[in-house]
Amino acid sequence: MSAAPAGRGAPNDASWGRARKRAALVFALAATVSAATLASSAATDAKGVRPSATASNSSPYNITTKFALAAAEMPVYRGPSTRSPVLKKLAYYTPDNEALQTYRFVSSRRVGRTQWERIDVPMRPNGQTGWVKRSWLGATRVSHTLIIVDIAAETLTLYNRGKVEFTAPVGTGAPGTPTPTGRYWIAEAFPSSSPFYGPWAFGTTDYATDTEFPDGSIVGIHGTDQPQLIPGDPSHGCIRLKDQDILKLKPLVSIGTPVWIQ
Amino acid sequence: MATAARSHVSIKRCGTKYTPACTVPKIKPKPPSPACVSAGTRYAVPAITITSNAGIRRILVTDAPKLVRRITFSGSGPTQFALKGLGVSTVGLTAGGHLIIVKVTDVKGKSASKTLRFSVCVSTPVFTG
DSSP, X not given: OOOSOTXXXXXOOTTSOHHHHHHHHHHHHHHHHHHHTOSTTOOOOSTTOEESOEEOTTOTTXXXXXXXXXXXXXXXXXXXXXXXXXXXXXXXXXXXXXXBOEEEEEEEEEETXXXXXXXXEOOSSSSEEEEEEGGGBOOXXXXXXXXXXXXXXXXXXXXXXXXXXXXXXXXXXXXXXXXXXXXXXXXXXXXXXXXXXXXXXXXXXXXXXXXXXXXXXXXXXXXXXXXXXXXXXXXXSOEEOOHHHHHHHGXXXXXXXXXXXX | OEEEOOOSSOOOOSSSTTSOOOOOOEEEEOOOOSSOBOTTXXXXXXXXXXXXXXXXXXXXXXXXXXXXXXXXXXXXOOSEEEEOSOEEEOTTOOSEEEEEEEEEEETTSOEEEEEEEEEEOOSSOOBOO
């Protein structure tokens, strides 16, 4: 995995020497990566590990996220080695079979002749990462959009390449079943047949504190049949929008879009 | 059933003293969309590029066990073929994951297969609400 273009926002004075340019680019990349605090566990924690998501320093919300589907049902290891403990297996489908499972790249490392990728693994507890061989994943996909859910302000904002594209009031988790905060992504998108979820629903990789639903208890972003409760904190962990707002959000968001709940 | 690229000359493209070794056919689909497909609609199968240095004899596409498409080439067959515009009806398909299997056989009898996956939308999500 290679990082997104590092040149964006970096000094580009033609009179600079090649070495100074390179140093400036490296500095700009490092600065933007740290400033944006990217994926939940995207920190470069070891030698030789390169981040797979980057941000432009023009906006902290101008981020590029890379992800892929599983190409094989192979193990996800805790470290970049087949001798490392197994965290989970790569899955072709999401737990509820609602979509093909996506995995977000965190960083990469070459060990011998093998390219290893550190990926975010959707599972309980939230925020787990593991390592897989690059060949076990499919083609790299890219997302330039970002959803920020501000629980305190009870708003959802969609950024596209750092620019606000959509914002709406939301209902989030009630005090007894709060919406777990963190860095997740959209894993599913589908029409809902239940008025409770409104006309459209997105599934995230965030697992709720409410485990009433044994098959998943996934935090969704969906419409509602109780719009009078929005904004507020009426849900079991899901993020509810008014039906007209979820329908506006529907064409703007695709699977892979990061969701930062804060 | 479709027949294409009729040729009267049998070309030995591989496996001779003067040609490279014959390899198994390669099947390269475009990445599928991870999003589910609504029931009662049509799933557009991603374009698939098939290559074979010996020449392609037969392509079978199945939505197990239903046959979706069968293409047979006579003569030496093409070395490359792009399979586009394939669709699978989701009428009657259960919600959840489904497979499409592409099997290619070359003129030497070597075959390869690739499994493509898609999902039919589940009407009742397991969200916490």
